[in-house]
Amino acid sequence: xxxxxxxxxxxxxxxxxxxxxxxxxxxxxxxxxxxxxxxxxxxxxxxxxxxxxxxxxxxxxxxxxxxxxxxxxxxxxxxxxxxxxxxxxxxxxxxxxxxxxxxxxxxxxxxx
Amino acid sequence: xxxxxxxxxxxxxxxxxxxxxxxxxxxxxxxxxxxxxxxxxxxxxxxxxxxxxxxxxxxxxxxxxxxxxxxxxxxxxxxxxxxxxxxxxxxxxxxxxxxxxxxxxxxxxxxxxx
Numbered sequence: 513x514x515x516x517x518x519x520x521x522x523x524x525x526x527x528x529x530x531x532x533x534x535x536x537x538x539x540x541x542x543x544x545x546x547x548x549x550x551x552x553x554x555x556x557x558x559x560x561x562x563x564x565x566x567x568x569x570x571x572x573x574x575x576x577x578x579x580x581x582x583x584x585x586x587x588x589x590x591x592x593x594x595x596x597x598x599x600x601x602x603x604x605x606x607x608x609x610x611x612x613x614x615x616x617x618x619x620x621x622x623x624x
Numbered sequence: 625x626x627x628x629x630x631x632x633x634x635x636x637x638x639x640x641x642x643x644x645x646x647x648x649x650x651x652x653x654x655x656x657x658x659x660x661x662x663x664x665x666x667x668x669x670x671x672x673x674x675x676x677x678x679x680x681x682x683x684x685x686x687x688x689x690x691x692x693x694x695x696x697x698x699x700x701x702x703x704x705x706x707x708x709x710x711x712x713x714x715x716x717x718x719x720x721x722x723x724x725x726x727x728x729x730x731x732x733x734x735x736x737x738x
Binding site for chain 1: 630657659664665666667668669672682712714716718725726727728729730731732734
């Protein structure tokens with residue numbers, strides 16, 4: 513079963529614009545993570561936010577988490593053509609349950 | 625360099641044939657995972673292992689088998705019982721801890737039935 517659901521499924525923006533992707537999930541979580549996947553490659557971890565955190569930054573990335581709404585957002589500021597990729601959210605349920613459950617992803621295209 | 629290695633990158637299987645996908649990690653991680661990725665479907669968990677000689681079924685284990693005889697290795701066998709095996713297979717590993725389950729992924733194996 514897939515816990516997370518990203519929105520939108522696809523997003524196309526101009527270089528320099530900001531990109532916002534959303535993730536909704538169904539059950540209580542321990543951590544929420546965002547991953548990036550270039551076409552035909554493995555996933556790369558971007559950022560992890562814990563259930564007791566509300567916002568986290570890493571370079572041009574900003575992640576928010578609203579546990580009351582069971583949702584998270586990933587903001588990429590000042591996008592570059594190299595940001596073109598699929599982005600996935602993943603959730604886990606905490607100690608003793610190490611499985612990551614992934615959403616279907618948002619495909620981001622950044623046009624130069 | 626530390627990392628997780630999958631081989632081969634491309635694999636072709638004939639109908640009724642078993643094939644084994646390799647996954648090796650030198651990150652000293654306890655947990656290892658196998659995911660299947662189909663277009664538009666995201667990643668679905670096939671099997672996972674938290675320690676050597678132990679593994680559990682994920683959401684779509686039917687038609688697959690695994691072993692975990694060494695900490696570094698978690699091979700996946702796609703058996704003839706898997707009726708639709710054409711997909712992109714991803715192996716991952718993570719430190720088993722209560723604080724972080726950041727996963728490190730291999731580059732994937734693309735399996736095609738011919």
